[in-house]
Amino acid sequence: MERIELIFDRSREGKQGVVLPGSDVPEQALRIPDEYMRREEPLLPEVSETDVVRHFTALSRKNHGVDTGFYPLGSCTMKYNPKINEDIAQLDGFTGLHPCSPEELSQGSLEVLYNMDKFLVEITGMDRMSLQPAAGAHGELTGAMIIKAYHESRGDYKRDKIIIPDSAHGTNPATASMLGYKVIEVRSDSRGGIDLQHLKEIAGQDTAGLMLTNPNTLGLFDENIIEICRIVHDAGGLLYYDGANLNAVMGISRPGDMGFDIVHLNLHKTFSTPHGGGGPGSGPVGVKKKLEPFLPVPLIEKRNSRYFFDYDRPQSIGKVKMFYGNFQVILKAYAYILAMGAEGLKKASETAVLNANYIMRKLEDKYNLPYNRNCKHEFVLSGLKDKKDGITTMDVAKRLLDWGIHPPTVYFPLIVKDALMIEPTETESKETLDRFVEIMKGIAKEAVESDQLLREAPHITPVRRLDEVQAARKPILRWKAD
Amino acid sequence: MERIELIFDRSREGKQGVVLPGSDVPEQALRIPDEYMRREEPLLPEVSETDVVRHFTALSRKNHGVDTGFYPLGSCTMKYNPKINEDIAQLDGFTGLHPCSPEELSQGSLEVLYNMDKFLVEITGMDRMSLQPAAGAHGELTGAMIIKAYHESRGDYKRDKIIIPDSAHGTNPATASMLGYKVIEVRSDSRGGIDLQHLKEIAGQDTAGLMLTNPNTLGLFDENIIEICRIVHDAGGLLYYDGANLNAVMGISRPGDMGFDIVHLNLHKTFSTPHGGGGPGSGPVGVKKKLEPFLPVPLIEKRNSRYFFDYDRPQSIGKVKMFYGNFQVILKAYAYILAMGAEGLKKASETAVLNANYIMRKLEDKYNLPYNRNCKHEFVLSGLKDKKDGITTMDVAKRLLDWGIHPPTVYFPLIVKDALMIEPTETESKETLDRFVEIMKGIAKEAVESDQLLREAPHITPVRRLDEVQAARKPILRWKAD
């Protein structure tokens, strides 16, 4: 495939994309004084509409998405993104609404937010949600702020530690430390859950809370969850549920019932909204009753079948984002819930788990399975059982690219050596799963019989394996005119 | 690239795409009797929404369109298809209008048709248009019917011949003979125009008309057009203008002024509407005053700023299509004319001609140029000047595919040996033209130095050169369950 020029390379003096109308108002005597004007034009590309369309169309064709193929990227729930949701999200009545419109003129969108709060409360077993956070990590940050606000509201300033399992996602510790919390890592036990003994040792008066994903990043449900919650609660800490893996348990078990005080969801995972090449997402945060006062403002209330914003929440942590969250993402997730219904959501989780177990059992022959239990919606393998020296998990991943399959998450969680974290989701057909298994087995065979194929993979992608080390050593982070 | 299964291969009993609602009316006692019901279900694929999306997305990625690259397909005017036109055509108010809606409720769409008639009249220099024909060939058929109706209306039944140049497009003779006309071929002269002498010889009392493309399929303007019209008119025949090449002369010269009596346009060429992978198009037909009575019904009229259909046209040939034409295509073309304005259309033609001459002059070194005159919007080359034995125009075409360029029209017009008919259009940038020239020159070099590359081309397309002979000999025209 030919390399695609940069859009700047297509630039030619005098070319123009869109034609703008002239001014229809009388020339004004007053205007912004020249001293405020920029002296140098920004070097934006001067290109035609054809140029722009061809350029970005060509770029799109060098990208793998769910619509182009299987995408079992563990922890990311790359499920099919229903097209009807995209259409709904494009309705002028939604896209055109200014966030500062009077409430009377925002009732449609307010209804979405109001109902979504209710739906997510029911799905998670919490008491109230804020839909403001823009992504999972943003939800975590919001949640951690609530933890802080809660303790401080009780005059309890000594809790400066957050406990996080060694298997946790990087955003968990990063979130905690952004707020100045010390991160205490709790070990995992041999079944992949939290080491209860260790937890007991570290939980104490300085524990602000515990952040936990359940099923965890190994795809395993922590069977001791009730005990874990008890330990942390007894120590005076709060329980934070990272909802990245909720796709395993919808309609089956709810974080609120497990004992969690705060939860964030990733609408762009569990609730089918597209990942947009890296975003936008949406990371609603739900809390139990006692934490409700601390939620960000505004919340949406309803009175006499009229929806309105409630800003009058004196204990609120404040705002974590302009306006009310990534509305359009929330809208798509809302449409998804309406399309699925209660049975559909449960069936989604059941099927996600079925699919994961099905693949796991087919692959354990050729790949190391560190935790031999039924998994939930995903599972983690620990590299190849049999292979030529030097063949890595990265090689396996890159070889998958040649088959039009996006590789699983690799080298995460950190506690599994050479990890391959595989999450098929429920939107894949058995044929796709079978094909994946076949290809993974083929790769295992190549690792022994024709390892060069792996080392040099990928072979048929738009570019071959890229040098990430050079990129970081000599950063080229923008185009420059020469 | 992997081959894409047929959608039927993805079919699995029990899978389903869209979910339909249940019936909300009471079960009816009466229904269609069983004897009318089909005994065997059609074997349509049973697939999921993900399957369908992935399947057709994958198929799309194996298709070359204007948005993916240069498409200098002669005679087809593959210009850029403005996106705003697509958006306009998707407005619910247009897409949702039933063709049998009351006129009061169709004023928006009627306005489009009414104005479009006026615009095209102005652009072609004719007196009235019908927008009903669905494509160029359909316009030709309509035009030929009008020719017939005209002569017959005058009691003139002896005119059973249509004169058509040897350079004409296949649809011209095919159209004539569909209506029982005998086709008389008129020769081209050495400058690529009609051989006047020959025309004089064959024009006569049996001449119903002459069909002509001007600029013709060689991309050359027939300088004798006035004389040609005179000869045919003198013989009592009508002049038919095949408007496939109007992109050369908008705002510069009008078929009506040249002397033509009937013209068809291809909105999907000159007026930027997308070609849709083979259609839909739109082929409006325009006529001079005396032929107006024969136009298909209905026409659109306006009275007291209200638009309405006029069916009361006793001499009309009748209808050539359900309803009023390919409305959505007409709508896009209408938007195009509004976006361009008079100057824009002229500039388009000027630039189309400039671009063609530019390439032509750059390529005449390496390719035979049978008519060494300034061309209009396209030109025809007659194969390579220098090449290894057996290298064909088809090889050149196939080799272009490796560069992401759609080949020119090949082996047409028939009067040029090994023809390569190149139409760049005005929507291409100079850089694209330069790149094309460079590649064409490179291919010329390969034809001498590394001819195997050409013979085996294309190399990097989804499939290699396909066996068309086998396809025709042992036709497999549908999938069958095995």
Added chain:
Amino acid sequence: MHPYIPITEVDREEMLASIGAGSIEELFEDIPEVIRLGRKLELPDRKPEMELRNYFRELSMKNGSDYLCFRGAGAYRHYIPSIIGHIVSRSEFYTAYTPYQPEVSQGILQAIFEYQTMICELTGMDVSNASVYDGATAAAEAVFMAADITGRSKVLLPLSVSPDVRRVISTYCKASGIEVVEAAYSQGLTDINDLKSKLDSETAAVVVQSPNFFGCIEPCRELFESVHASGAAAVMHADPISLGMLESPAELGADIAVGDGQPLGNPLNFGGPYLGFMAVREKHMRRLPGRIVGETVDRHANRGFVLTLQAREQHIRREKASSNICTNQALNALTAAVYLSIMGSKGLKKVAELCMQKSYYAAQVIAGISKYSLAFGSPFFREFVVKSSSKAGDINLKLMEQNIIGGYELENDYPELKNHMLFCVTEIISKKDIDNLVNILGRRGR
């Protein structure tokens, strides 16, 4: 700069110099002075994109497209699944042309191959083409085919065939010397006796539409037997949605099946673009007009698809071609293929059943109002004829005030059917809509 023309002034100068021309005008010197347009075209000033958008938004709102519509008469409002728009708006599809270069057109070629298969499955026929302009021109082309096959030159058209379809066939036939003879209908169905009496050794074809223009399902088997007995070809104009449920043309004995594919996912669009489908038995394969896609292999024996049997077509055969058609309705055929894929046999059948249930319900409740009755007693699909003792025009005006487009007034085309209205009810019409209609119909005159 003008939009969509990326050649800059500097480019222009450079290019003229390279050509060796002093000016753009020089390139047009071969156009005789007298026929050059010495003035600017009189067209509205060009509108920037922003203004264009506003203009068309407002224009589109002058249409009453949001009215509740009970009209079919050849164009049907069925539910269009979301994914269709997402697929047909893939620019690799819609900005391509006819797949002359198959190596870079496998997408549309395979899709059309799949479309052909689906049309064959629906109609029960062996071979389908890649589409023609619409259902009416498909019928006209079928008549031409039949004339060609039989060597005869008369076509019989029962009046129960859609008036527009008959008009188009007549236009085509008149211009090419084929005689058109009409046959009567009774009880909403082709009058078989009248038909038989008109069938003779000059009859090339009979075109039967079923469900016909009145929505009634014709007794095709019987009709086609008579047709065949006279040596003519049976052309069946069928509705593709009904074929999810009703017997296929091939099983009923048709020689050529045609119809309009609009209902398969194509929006109404004020009448077009739609698509005509055409399918025949294998023996007539080489007389079928239009593009046909076939399977073949590449030089490495990999499967691929190409346009095939091109010896039928105008660009090869010129005046000897089976038709002059070139550009067809490929994108609409793609739409139909996506629709049929997402529906599957079960989904299509369900749509057909919903149409039947709802239209039978509507017919029953409308007939329950005094002053209204069903005109015909025959089984019908999706559409039915209601007779009223009030003026159809008045009724429709009354409905329009309530944002409803009522039944199609048949008197337009059938003078004998005064105050007869053709109602259409598809799966998108809810019981509430029907009850609402009935309610208004039932109100005393104003």
Added chain:
Amino acid sequence: MHPYIPITEVDREEMLASIGAGSIEELFEDIPEVIRLGRKLELPDRKPEMELRNYFRELSMKNGSDYLCFRGAGAYRHYIPSIIGHIVSRSEFYTAYTPYQPEVSQGILQAIFEYQTMICELTGMDVSNASVYDGATAAAEAVFMAADITGRSKVLLPLSVSPDVRRVISTYCKASGIEVVEAAYSQGLTDINDLKSKLDSETAAVVVQSPNFFGCIEPCRELFESVHASGAAAVMHADPISLGMLESPAELGADIAVGDGQPLGNPLNFGGPYLGFMAVREKHMRRLPGRIVGETVDRHANRGFVLTLQAREQHIRREKASSNICTNQALNALTAAVYLSIMGSKGLKKVAELCMQKSYYAAQVIAGISKYSLAFGSPFFREFVVKSSSKAGDINLKLMEQNIIGGYELENDYPELKNHMLFCVTEIISKKDIDNLVNILGRRGR
């Protein structure tokens, strides 16, 4: 079957058998009985696609999105060229995630690389990240960066900074122990004396917004000089459209440039998703939060793009990361890149100029009405503050009756600005719209 779940009953049985499980429930046995939900979730019955479409169409019409809107206050209605929708709806873009596997993600990677370049060009800075959540969180992250750079822990926020931006910064700072101090404004601009008086050796950063919340253009050069004099970092919150015309943050002396990229082609969407942009000078490169795309080569030395400098990020550095951000606003950044490409410098400047001309015109004619005056005398961009002698709430109600959304009522956030309204006029507002507004404003009270 449930939509979007293509596993059939037969599949399920086969798969369970293959796993060796007797039932689906068996797979959930590790969940303690007591925390299993023993009932169905209470949610509305699922809606088929057809009903979904109807429901949302109706719901969307409950919004007054078609009102003529003179409100900005952080979200701006600019013209969005058609091609943007066509590009960002390419499913290869929107159904992908963060480009962890660069070999199959060159599309989004290159687009983000281009986006970064454009942001650098607009801001004059050296390095841009790939976007953060929005302009407010960008400002908050910038404050964190500044605290990190300076080792100080106080931030000064002039009240002329958007209230929402200040709120978000405050929320972030409060939770992480950074002190927030407000600075006054006068004549719609940061009160430089007040600011100076509050700058001290503990000040990590000053955030200046320009054009600020009132639309006024701050004397940034002067302000930043003072900021630098105290050793603090200057964070400038800029509007990207204005940067087509106004001096760049880097030229003005800012250390960190942030802002909201919404105006660059992103629809209003009731407040999101938008994107926050962040750009810094090279020396701060490794403290920048979020994804950054860099250029590199593949094993054949062909150019390619990858996520780089990941040692800053949470998935590598965990608790030592420069931020916790993971998912960002990539599709909105793509949108911005397409917008800036189709506009170019000339187009962007033209948009900015149209905004200026139209807003100056609007300000002048509104100020010409008795009872209305301009609150501040400073130069402004796109927005300006009008003071009225009537109640702002009443004025807006009156406008709403005429399908107009009037200026933002500043009293919400600035108790001292009673009956002050912030009007916004962009290029899509026509003279007619403005005159219409003025006409209504000028009418005698009811």
